[in-house]
Amino acid sequence: MTVAPDSARQDDFQYRAMRDAVDQLGYGLPGKFEITKEGIVHDMMAPGGPHEVTVSRISRRLEREMPDELLAHTGTPDVEDGPGGIMRHPDVTVIAWDDLGVEGAVDPRAVLAAVEVVSRSNPDNDWVGKVRDYPLIGIPVYAVFDPRTGTGAVFSDIHATPEGPRYATRKDFVYGEDVTVAGWTVSTGGLPRYA
Template identity: 35%
Template sequence: MNGGDVTEQSVYRRLREVREAFDKPESLAWPEISRGHLLLMMVSPKKQHQLVAHRLRTQLEPQLGTDLVLMPATDMEDAALGILRVPYLVVIDEEEATAESDAIDPRRCHLVIEIVSRSNPGNDYEGKLRDYPAMGVPHYLIVDPRDGTAVHHWAPTRRSGEPAYDNRQHYTCGHRTVNDTAQLVRSWRRQRGMSQTRLAELAGTGQAAISRIEFGRDLPTLALLDRIASALDCRLTVAFTSSSGQNLP
């Protein structure tokens, strides 16, 4: 470990101590730590922000089943990187939720959701888009109430030496963007009384791949989705829509 590493760790530990002693006003969210800075953010009282938050929770919770937990505003920490973030919503295993540590291990989460702040949108679109792939967060969904859009980022990698996500998909809010594929595959498989292993055999893939799809960890290719649909005696339909939500001819 070089001198720079020691200094960065010392700064992080000091910021951690300051955060623990912080007398948080009601109008502020809990501070986050990133790259040697303590970040203070306002809690949004806007009804549009709260409505989006309500819809996300009510949409996502029924899809999780008994093994996954939806945690609001919970510390997620990578001390080695000097990063502590507080995602608006994060999906983790029940096992991780009951672990002894105070903070979530980012490499054990399945999905992080942030609702863009009007006062500081760069924190979600830039700061967290840099930090979350570095921390190993597999899926990051940014929901923006300002223009009714959402962006799903997944597959952490490095690009030009910097942490980044390898894939992204844009949506308009109102579409069921979170774990739709997982819910559909899981629901149809159970209706058919089929195990993950049997579905994997029929679709020409592995059981682990089916498990990752059903838990929202992977987005399958259209080719694999087509084979899964055939194995479940379903038909895969792909449609393009305009920005107004109408189907295109």
């Protein structure tokens, strides 16, 4: 008689194996590793220049608008939904100080918004993978800034679909316009573009 593991146990086993691999690889290889519904994503390029300037400017502009108990965090830890099999690392995580002060990864249900600046090396990770994964783990607002094109979009209003939760609303913007992220409006003026 053959006994096959149930689907949930198999999914958990696969996620744990990927998580262990990411932990090991993260110490010796450059770039950033994330776990998606599709597997492990490795962004080989270390962000620099326009990417980091955009991350910092968006973080500071958001924090000027937000109450003191919140921050637009740009560092570690990751945002992880172990049972859902997803571990991501937003460029900017809008979260309460109290929810950030935990050991290990942040619970995605504590995140008010995630902001990504599209990388040159793997734009589909931000425009496709994270648009799919962030609503699956309950992040209510996702903003994408794209220095390649000087455009972006804010995704919100998670709703149920046959494929799982998805964002129902997408608001596109062009650099130079004001954009609203989770109720706070910030300028996109002066954001750098990739050469």
